[in-house]
Amino acid sequence: MSSPDTVAAAAKFDPERAAEYERQSRIALAGYEACHELAACMLAASLGSGRACRILVVGIGGTAQEVVAAAELEPDWRFVGVDPSPPMLALAQARLEERGLAARVDLNLGTVEELAGHELFDAATLVGVLHHLPGDDAKRAILRAIASRLAPGAPLILAGNHYAYADKPLLLKAWGERWRMFGADAAEVEAKRGKILQGADPPPSEEAVFALLDAAGFTDPQRFFASLFWGAWIARKR
Incomplete structure (x- = not known):
């Protein structure tokens, strides 16, 4: 079931905010494309190039840039995207269709906990989501939900604002x-x-990010990108 915190966070992205998301995200995050490109490169380096992999994309709504970058690099990857905001999910659908990628992505309205099936994913991404969830309990909950859908040793890309x-x-x-x-x-x-x-x-420090990851079942976090408040890390399911 959706948690109240996830529902409240999704509600912030109403049609008006969703419509301006693409432009604003690229201003608020200097290096937007570079972060997503490097995330795809980190996944490919971790998983090995040329493999057929299934990637869980949590919070895909908006630009679907995680998929756009990774799909170009690895043509054998397939993606399952989940987002609780209907306007943001509609934007992702439009972007994927525009890029000719819709057939490679299964889009789902809702949360990780509501995702059907029990097959484990080879990797996951959570980009631009964690700092919208209030309190550590909600942050740990989404990370634990992702961990429960990953094979042991599978990589997670986590990116978002940290520091108060x-x-x-x-x-x-x-x-x-x-x-x-x-x-x-x-x-x-x-x-x-x-x-x-x-x-x-946002988590108040990188150490706080690492503590959340550890509590959720992830190990060996490494930062690969930073821009003002923003950080991006890769970690592995324990």
Whole structure:
């Protein structure tokens, strides 16, 4: 069943926010494409190139960029995507159809816990999701749900914001300057800053990310990308 925290997080991505997600995600995360490209490369390096693998993509809604990058690199990979937000899932469907990838992806509205079947996946991704879930219990729950669907030793790509935003004033100011670089005026920058300060709950440090992974059954986390508050790691199912 869906947890109340997952439902609440999904509700933030209403049709209006979903419609602006693609542009905004590329501004808020400097290096958006590079992060996804490197994630695909890390998975290929971990799994071995040329294998037929099934990849679980949690929070696929929006750009489906995890699939776009990985599918181009590994033509024998197939994907199962899950997202609890109907508007965001519709965006992913449109993007996959646009790229000619829809036949390689099974899209599911809902959560990992609601995913049908019991076959274990070769790998999973959780990108841009964890900091939207309030509190450590919800974060551990989604990571444990993913771990339960992975074969032993399978890699997980985890990416999202970490650090408490207010504790990193210089990074927060630079984040605002990036929005200004892309045309936002002072009032818009302030509104966006207020939204992330009120509406997200990132792990407060990389050590906290590692602790969440360990508690959920993952080991050997390694960071491969960083951009202001954002980090990306690969870990393995214990």
